[in-house]
Amino acid sequence: MKPFPAKNPRYTRRPTWVLRLLAAALTLALLAAACGDSSGDDAATTTAAGQEAATTTAPTTTESPAATTTEPVTTQAPAAPTENLTRGCVEDYAEGVDYFPQKLSVDDAERLDVTYADNYKVVEVSDANFEEAAFTYVLVQCGTPAPELSGDLAGATVVEVPIDSAVVMSTTMLPGLSEIDRLDVVKGLDSFDYVSTPAVLDLIDSGELVATGSLSFGFDAEAMAAAEPDVAFTFLFGPAADELAPLEGLDIPAAVSADYRENTPLGRAEWMKFPALFLNEEAAITELYEGIAADYDALVQTAAGADTRPTVLLDKATDGVWNVAGGDSYAATFISDAGGDYIFSDVPGNSGEQLDIETVLERASDADFWLNPGFGVTSLLDLEAADPRHGKFAAFERGDVWNNDLRVNANFGNDYFETGAAHPELVLGDLVAILHPDLAPDHEFVFYRRLQ
Structure with missing residues (x-):
């Protein structure tokens, strides 16, 4: 064999005995490594540079049992509701959850407003009487915390919703509650005499309701207390206090x-949403009201297509004085929407003014139609008996006098002010048929009748 070059620094020859000694040492090292602790206590470790470090056999130790670790318990947040809770309370409140996923908006009523927080809603009522009284209600979802009553909420009335019981002291609320099938909460009325809603009459006949009397007169505190209402729905004429x-x-x-x-028919009808807010029935009442508004608007469009706009006179004289409704009044709005021209549309405001009958004759003797001569006028003879000068109007002579008393009960409760308030599309349908019979030749009247 050819020897390695003697002067190559990488390949220097060593004596044979040295090589044998190195081989024996390597063998001992390998045996020692093989006999080491198999648990890995003496295994080679890797340095930060990734190179293997030398290992030594660790001294024998007594191993302790492995430590027991407990998995952290995570509480799953309640799922956000997809519908309002219309009965009962929240059982597992979670902050930040929207408990009113079904909300409503107020579009036509000018004296009602509502805003929503996660677990409460703020209902504001303005101009509730001649004092322009205002009220704020904080309707808190039952089973959730009430907000602090400070700032804009200071002095507000807090009511947990949905309510379970109520006394209703205004018949205008009854049709809406009946049609969303929530008469179950009604435990009493101020009076049974003037009710027209069929389902409510059934409750009266079955003895399920109590009569509490009006807040203004004849109030029966014992009957009200016996009803145990969560709230009493009412209205004001006099001072709120x-x-x-x-x-x-x-x-x-x-x-x-x-x-x-x-002042507007739809504005008045939209108040059916007021009691529904206390029941969390936003979805049901919105569906009902939107149908009413759509039908009303469709009739307005129909009337707008008429070839003529007949002139209309309202009310009658009492003791020679005529209470003339203002051009912005509820009745005047109906006439305009039905395609008519109200004779006194220039009278400002809602409440109008008082004129003597001779002044009214000068302006309205030739009116095409005479509407709403009032309570107790069941015939042309009644109208003439109230004041002979009524007979001088052309509408009287032609027999074009119509009163809104077709549905009056034995106690003189007029459904025009109950169902008619909740369903202005039915009233408007009658008026379009009166003023423009060619647009509704097969119309069946609901509230109006021609005086004979």
Whole structure:
């Protein structure tokens, strides 16, 4: 064999005995490594640079049992509801959850407003009587915390919703509650005499309701207390402090409606949403109201297509004085929407003014139609008996006088002010048929009849 070059620094020859000694040492090292602890205590470790470090056999130790680790318990947040809770309370409240996924908006009523937080809603009522009384209600989802009553909420009335029971002291609320099938909460009325809603009459006949009397007169505190209402729905004519005192004495919250203060038919009808807010029935009442509004708007469009706009006179004289409704009044709006021209549309405001009958004759003797001569006028003879000068109007002579008393009960309760308030599309249908019979030749009248 050819020897390695003697001067190559990488390949220097060593004596044979040295090589043998190195081989024996390597063998011992390998045996020692093989006999080491198999648990890995003496295994080679890797340095930060990734190179293997030398290992040594660790001294024998007594191993302790492995430590027991407990997996952290995570509480799953309640799922956000997809519908409002219309009965019962929240059982597992979680902050940040929207408990009113079904909301409503107020589009036509000018004296009602609602805003939503996650677990409560703020309902504001304005201009509820001649004092322009205003009320704020904080409707808190039952089973959730009430907000702090400070700032804009200071002095607000807090009511847990959905309510379970109520006394209803305004018949205008009954049709809406009936049609969303929530008469189950009604435990009493102020009076049974003037009710027209069939399902409510059934409850009266079966003895399921109590009569509490009006807050203004004949109030029966015992009957109200026996009804145990969560809230009493009412309205105001006089001073709020005086009229609401009987309820305050019983610690019963008063929910005050201002529906009769609205000047437009749809504005007044939209107040059906007011009691529904206390029931969390936003979805049902919105569906009902949107159908009413759509039908009303369709009739307005039909009437707008008429070839003529007949002139219309309202009301009658009493003791020679005529209460003339203003051009912005509820009745005047109906006439305009039905395609008519109200003779006194230039009278400002809602409440109007008083004129003597001779002044009215000068302006309205040739009116095409005469509507709403009022309570107790069941015939042309009644109208003439009230004042012979009524007979001088052309509409009287032609027999074009119509009253809205087709549905009056034995106690003179007029459904025009109950179902008619909730369903202005039915009223408007009658008026279009009166003013433009060619647009509705097969119309069946609901509230109006021609005086004979």
